[in-house]
Amino acid sequence: MSVLTVDGLSAAYRKNTVLHDVSFTINQGSLTSIVGPNGAGKSTLIKVLLELHPRLTGTTSFFGTTLKKEKARVGYVPQRGSVDWDFPTDALDVVMMGMYGQIGWVKWPNKHHRVKALEALDKVGMADYAHRQISELSGGQQQRVFLARALIQDADLYFMDEPLAGVDAATERAIMTILNELKNEGRTVLVVHHDLQTVEDYFDQVLFLNRSVIAHGEVTSTFTTENIERTYGGTIRWLKEGVGVVDSTLK
Amino acid sequence: MSILLSSNFQWVLLSTLLLGIAAGLVGCLAYWKKQSLMSDALSHAALPGVVLIFLLFQVKDLFVLMIGASISALLGAFCIMLIKSTTRITEDTAMGMILAVFFGGGIVLLTLVNKTSTGNQAGLNNFIFGQAASMVSSDVMTMSILAIAVIFIVVIGFKEWKLFLFDPNFAKGLNLSIKGMNIIYLLILVLTVVVGIQAVGVILMSALLIIPPVSARYWTHSFKTMMWLSGIFGGISGAVGTTISALGVGLPTGPFIVVTSGSIFLVSLFLGIKKGLIVESMMLRNKRKEVYEQMVANSIVKEGNS
Numbered sequence: 001m002s003v004l005t006v007d008g009l010s011a012a013y014r015k016n017t018v019l020h021d022v023s024f025t026i027n028q029g030s031l032t033s034i035v036g037p038n039g040a041g042k043s044t045l046i047k048v049l050l051e052l053h054p055r056l057t058g059t060t061s062f063f064g065t066t067l068k069k070e071k072a073r074v075g076y077v078p079q080r081g082s083v084d085w086d087f088p089t090d091a092l093d094v095v096m097m098g099m100y101g102q103i104g105w106v107k108w109p110n111k112h113h114r115v116k117a118l119e120a121l122d123k124v125g126m127a128d129y130a131h132r133q134i135s136e137l138s139g140g141q142q143q144r145v146f147l148a149r150a151l152i153q154d155a156d157l158y159f160m161d162e163p164l165a166g167v168d169a170a171t172e173r174a175i176m177t178i179l180n181e182l183k184n185e186g187r188t189v190l191v192v193h194h195d196l197q198t199v200e201d202y203f204d205q206v207l208f209l210n211r212s213v214i215a216h217g218e219v220t221s222t223f224t225t226e227n228i229e230r231t232y233g234g235t236i237r238w239l240k241e242g243v244g245v246v247d248s249t250l251k
Numbered sequence: 252m253s254i255l256l257s258s259n260f261q262w263v264l265l266s267t268l269l270l271g272i273a274a275g276l277v278g279c280l281a282y283w284k285k286q287s288l289m290s291d292a293l294s295h296a297a298l299p300g301v302v303l304i305f306l307l308f309q310v311k312d313l314f315v316l317m318i319g320a321s322i323s324a325l326l327g328a329f330c331i332m333l334i335k336s337t338t339r340i341t342e343d344t345a346m347g348m349i350l351a352v353f354f355g356g357g358i359v360l361l362t363l364v365n366k367t368s369t370g371n372q373a374g375l376n377n378f379i380f381g382q383a384a385s386m387v388s389s390d391v392m393t394m395s396i397l398a399i400a401v402i403f404i405v406v407i408g409f410k411e412w413k414l415f416l417f418d419p420n421f422a423k424g425l426n427l428s429i430k431g432m433n434i435i436y437l438l439i440l441v442l443t444v445v446v447g448i449q450a451v452g453v454i455l456m457s458a459l460l461i462i463p464p465v466s467a468r469y470w471t472h473s474f475k476t477m478m479w480l481s482g483i484f485g486g487i488s489g490a491v492g493t494t495i496s497a498l499g500v501g502l503p504t505g506p507f508i509v510v511t512s513g514s515i516f517l518v519s520l521f522l523g524i525k526k527g528l529i530v531e532s533m534m535l536r537n538k539r540k541e542v543y544e545q546m547v548a549n550s551i552v553k554e555g556n557s
Contacts, residue, residue, distance in 0.1 A: 052420050076424045083418045087283065088474045097414050101425040106407055133472050149421075 009058030031183045032205035033193040040210040042192045075155030092130040098152035120148040140171035158189045267489040269398035275485025276405040278460035283416040291457035292346040294444045296327025298357025313390035320445040381452030381505035455505035462512040469523025488512035
């Protein structure tokens with residue numbers, strides 16, 4: 001069953017077309033990585049889908065209807081650098097923000113909401129840091145707080161913008177465990193990803209993007225040298241050859 | 252000193268206290284929206300509106316003049332946004348331009364008004380540096396009611412303001428209208444600025460919005476506490492400044508409010524318990540001592556082992 005259908009989407013920043021005629025369909029329960037070189041429009045794609053950036057053309061359908069009607073079922077983990085971490089608040093408070101829609105506007109959160117937020121923090125291994133200032137958290141911890149805030153939304157479709165960027169191996173494993181859990185619960189996750197080396201280990205679907213969709217499908221059949229070269233151009237060749245060496249030694 | 256006991260003064264004092272609280276709260280929003288300078292541009296842009304309304308209707312009722320001030324300030328804000336979105340000029344440059352042009356225009360109009368005898372007696376000059384003592388009871392009422400309305404809007408939507416300021420993109424995903432929040436934010440900002448123009452004056456009104464939140468930041472790591480402190484600091488500045496200016500004859504109110512507010516900032520800068528300079532240097536010294544003692548202890552252990 002498809003949860004997201006994108007047809008003929010394009011978008012621009014001033015004069016530069018960043019996305020051109022992007023079309024794809026995402027099925028329920030898939031864990032998809034969106035990969036492509038810098039400036040390929042990966043983050044822009046997510047922003048356009050979530051209507052945070054204006055689109056020029058194209059249609060999108062969420063759960064067979066519009067985003068507006070299904071907003072509560074869509075979760076978003078923005079890039080860590082998109083907010084000011086000097087803002088005076090603690091980790092628990094940031095996680096609670098994920099429940100503001102459920103709490104209702106102009107109402108105050110109660111004890112029940114705090115307990116739920118603590119549970120979400122515990123799930124990402126951050127329970128001990130609940131009352132820590134967000135400015136005092138490390139990059140990986142900040143990323144986990146963002147993830148906890150998304151988990152608490154209890155969404156069916158998640159968009160994550162580079163959740164694995166600049167985090168250490170332990171955080172990377174913790175985040176991937178949670179993403180797999182989400183997938184096993186039948187939720188759908190789209191992740192902007194930058195590390196080609198880990199695509200095969202972490203994801204079951206891959207979407208190659210460079211202004212438009214280059215290839216999209218199962219990792220096993222789509223994550224090929226040919227598609228990587230078509231997306232990144234010749235510059236990536238050395239890397240894939242390196243991967244090949246690693247693969248053969250492992251075998 | 253007897254003036255301090257008059258009921259008229261006490262009403263004026265209450266209204267500037269409320270104004271200070273409202274300005275402190277809204278200033279806190281502007282601080283985290285990284286738009287502190289916006290209040291400065293808006294208050295300066297309000298001047299031509301005040302003078303034009305006076306020229307057209309020949310009345311000096313604060314409520315009527317405030318309508319002119321609001322329109323003029325909103326026009327200034329609109330120009331800033333227009334310049335920012337259609338040209339490559341950055342927001343701060345646009346603010347600087349609009350601030351100067353509107354204020355200059357206002358002064359030109361004011362000079363013309365002052366040449367007529369009615370204009371001279373109207374005391375429109377008070378709108379530049381503020382003269383709380385010149386307010387009549389209807390002005391005090393208008394000011395107090397509007398200040399309370401602003402305080403109410405900020406307090407009731409506290410949770411929404413926090414989300415809106417910290418992560419607007421995420422807020423939009425939760426179906427909070429960012430456009431709507433931006434409009435409310437601009438409206439209460441303009442309202443606060445124009446409410447204060449008679450008491451504090453167009454030049455210094457922005458200081459009442461900018462300085463209290465900066466002072467409050469030194470005392471806390473919580474957004475809620477920062478808001479309250481900012482409101483309290485603003486309120487104290489408003490009340491103390493008004494009192495001092497009432498003690499002498501013809502002393503302007505705005506400068507005394509700003510000096511009070513500046514003093515609170517200086518105290519906060521050094522003594523603030525979370526980010527104050529003294530606390531920070533003490534923490535650094537303690538840490539240095541701790542690390543040094545650790546090193547000494549380690550070297551003793553090493554020598555003992557060898």
